[in-house]
Amino acid sequence: MKQFLEIRDKQLESEKPEPINSTKSYIPARINEFIIKKTNGQCTFGNCTKNGIHKHHRNRFSLSHKHDPDDIVLLCKAHHNLCHRSLVNEANWTILEEPDKHQAKYLVDRKVLEYSY
DSSP, X not given: OHHHHHHHHHHHHHHOOOOEEOSSOSOOHHHXXXXXXXHTTBOOSTTOOSBOOEEEESSOHHHHOEEOTTTXXXXXXXXXXXXXXXXXXXXXXXXXXXXXXXXXXXXXXXXXXXXXX
C-alpha cells in the first residue's frame, strides 16, 4: 500500500498545474480539477470523511492574488465555516478555542463572513 501511495503522489506531482496569478477569485479549471483529483473529492481536514464542496485558499486569495494548487484545499461546509471564522490553525489543521486576531487572515475572514454567510 505504501508503494502504491508513493507512486500516486509522484503521478499527482507530475500532473500538478503551475500557480496562476490573477485578479479574479474564480479558480481556473485545470487547478480545480487537480484539487478534486488530489483529494478524491473528500474534505482534507484531519479525519473528516465528508465530501469536499468548498475550495479554500489557505493563504487568502485577497491577500496573495494567486491560485496555487499546493495552497488550495477541498473542505466540507463545516470545516470551511470554521476556517473563515479563523478558528483553525491551517498549518496543522487543529481547531482553535478562539480566533487569532493578529493574523491578516482574520481581517479577510471577517469580510468574507459579511458577504457569504
